[in-house]
Amino acid sequence: MFEIAELGHAVKKSVYNEKVPELRTQLLLAQEKIKQNDFSVIILISGVDGGGKGDVINLLNEWMDARYMRTIAFDSPSDEEKERPTFWRYWRTLPAKGAIGLYVGSWYSTPLSNRVYNKIDDSQLQLELMRIRQLEQLLIDDGTLIIKCWLHLKKSEQKNRLKRLEKNPDTKWQVTERDKKHLEMYDDFVKVAENVLAETSTGDSPWLIIDGSDIRYSSLTVGQHILSRIKQHIEHREHLKQNQPLDNHLQANDLQQNLLDSLDLSLKLDKKEYNSKLSNYQGKLNKLSRQAREKKRSSILVFEGWDAAGKGGAIRRLTHAIDARSYQVIPVAAPTDEEKLHHYLWRFWRHIPRAGQITIYDRSWYGRVLVERVEGFAKLSEWQKAYSEIVNFEEALSDHGTLLLKFWLHIDKDEQLKRFKAREQISYKKHKITEEDYRNREKWDEYNLAVNEMVTRTSTQQNPWIMVEANDKKYARIKVLKAYCEQLEKMLDTKK
Numbered sequence: 001m002f003e004i005a006e007l008g009h010a011v012k013k014s015v016y017n018e019k020v021p022e023l024r025t026q027l028l029l030a031q032e033k034i035k036q037n038d039f040s041v042i043i044l045i046s047g048v049d050g051g052g053k054g055d056v057i058n059l060l061n062e063w064m065d066a067r068y069m070r071t072i073a074f075d076s077p078s079d080e081e082k083e084r085p086t087f088w089r090y091w092r093t094l095p096a097k098g099a100i101g102l103y104v105g106s107w108y109s110t111p112l113s114n115r116v117y118n119k120i121d122d123s124q125l126q127l128e129l130m131r132i133r134q135l136e137q138l139l140i141d142d143g144t145l146i147i148k149c150w151l152h153l154k155k156s157e158q159k160n161r162l163k164r165l166e167k168n169p170d171t172k173w174q175v176t177e178r179d180k181k182h183l184e185m186y187d188d189f190v191k192v193a194e195n196v197l198a199e200t201s202t203g204d205s206p207w208l209i210i211d212g213s214d215i216r217y218s219s220l221t222v223g224q225h226i227l228s229r230i231k232q233h234i235e236h237r238e239h240l241k242q243n244q245p246l247d248n249h250l251q252a253n254d255l256q257q258n259l260l261d262s263l264d265l266s267l268k269l270d271k272k273e274y275n276s277k278l279s280n281y282q283g284k285l286n287k288l289s290r291q292a293r294e295k296k297r298s299s300i301l302v303f304e305g306w307d308a309a310g311k312g313g314a315i316r317r318l319t320h321a322i323d324a325r326s327y328q329v330i331p332v333a334a335p336t337d338e339e340k341l342h343h344y345l346w347r348f349w350r351h352i353p354r355a356g357q358i359t360i361y362d363r364s365w366y367g368r369v370l371v372e373r374v375e376g377f378a379k380l381s382e383w384q385k386a387y388s389e390i391v392n393f394e395e396a397l398s399d400h401g402t403l404l405l406k407f408w409l410h411i412d413k414d415e416q417l418k419r420f421k422a423r424e425q426i427s428y429k430k431h432k433i434t435e436e437d438y439r440n441r442e443k444w445d446e447y448n449l450a451v452n453e454m455v456t457r458t459s460t461q462q463n464p465w466i467m468v469e470a471n472d473k474k475y476a477r478i479k480v481l482k483a484y485c486e487q488l489e490k491m492l493d494t495k496k
Contacts, residue, residue: 036098040097041147044148050157050158071104072102092349112192125196143237155186282321282481285322297356298356302361305470308420311362314480317481404463
């Protein structure tokens with residue numbers, strides 16, 4: 001749906017001067033309320049060339065407290081941005097809870113421009129718009145308020161504006177060949193823009209279309225719209241809190257708990273065979289990782305598993321074979337205060353590797369549907385919707401060409417206790433065992449249920465889970481090394 005402000009209106013200077021002081025006061029008061037609440041605000045200012053976007057943005061920065069509002073402008077992607085999935089550059093800039101992000105250009109700019117210039121067709125544009133809707137819904141579900149304003153200008157007005165600028169020696173420099181070309185392409189641009197706006201204007205994040213020919217009118221309209229949306233959002237969230245249903249962090253389901261139970265934990269390797277295979281696969285991995293770096297193909301490895309399942313040992317056998325300049329290991333613990341102020345995926349987007357690099361996550365975004373679910377840190381609605389959010393996130397990584405491997409290291413309860421006791425006897429491993437580890441054992445069945453559901457709902461054809469029988473550490477390490485080598489060979493197409 002659209003929210004359409006009337007076009008062709010102008011505001012007298014006297015009326016503008018009368019209304020602005022009260023609007024500024026109300027916007028500042030609204031900002032104070034945002035700072036005290038647990039949500040962020042994203043304001044997108046888009047539109048046709050000459051629609052006054054820059055003037056409106058400057059006024060908003062003047063009217064509001066710039067200390068708690070950051071203006072983000074996007075140009076052509078840098079080399080660093082091109083080497084990562086499209087949304088990486090946007091995730092990095094998302095405002096924290098209590099703050100406002102004012103976007104000049106956004107995730108809409110590139111797909112719209114590419115379609116106008118025929119770099120993509122209609123079906124590819126629809127795919128891009130679907131991904132944008134998924135991103136916005138993910139943020140909205142997390143409480144973010146998204147305000148989208150489109151400043152429109154008729155073709156005749158855009159043409160007259162360029163003529164006025166060219167006639168004045170002081171402003172002639174502002175008119176570029178690009179501006180003239182865009183004027184010629186005006187009809188094509190508007191046609192594509194209408195499609196984009198129609199496909200992405202929703203009840204939760206509607207587009208407001210404003211006449212941009214008069215700066216006083218457009219700035220007042222945008223300011224009043226922002227104020228209204230903020231007030232509505234605060235009232236809506238207060239209503240939800242007052243009428244919050246009792247939330248059960250665990251939910252009974254019909255999934256049969258047979259995925260983990262079906263694994264053969266008796267699988268093992270003797271020392272001689274292990275050493276032979278370890279040398280073979282580490283040598284192969286060293287060669288493949290160097291080839292991947294040369295071809296600028298990146299990898300992400302995710303390690304999940306029971307406490308003491310051997311994740312650290314498996315990671316060390318991997319990194320031993322890789323140039324230290326090519327990888328980073330991200331140990332994931334409880335979120336920091338800064339991370340808590342963002343969507344839970346934000347901290348993982350930050351570490352997406354550049355082309356040819358490797359990121360290894362020791363625990364990951366799956367904490368949302370494991371620890372946070374079982375321990376009640378995430379609400380029922382939050383961890384339930386996380387399955388689709390995670391699948392979409394991983395799809396974005398794979399579509400960019402990143403190799404993603406997800407390992408679940410599985411041991412049984414007796415083996416875990418045995419390893420706990422062994423660690424307590426080793427001076428440099430004692431720190432790994434805490435009271436929390438023993439307490440978690442009491443929730444083994446609940447975690448077992450959560451793991452089975454996680455694997456079932458997030459193991460896709462493109463990004464399946466690799467289940468690792470880990471009662472024998474040597475067997476588990478070789479299975480991990482072998483799987484990574486095989487997938488690297490497949491990606492690089494070097495398998496003989």
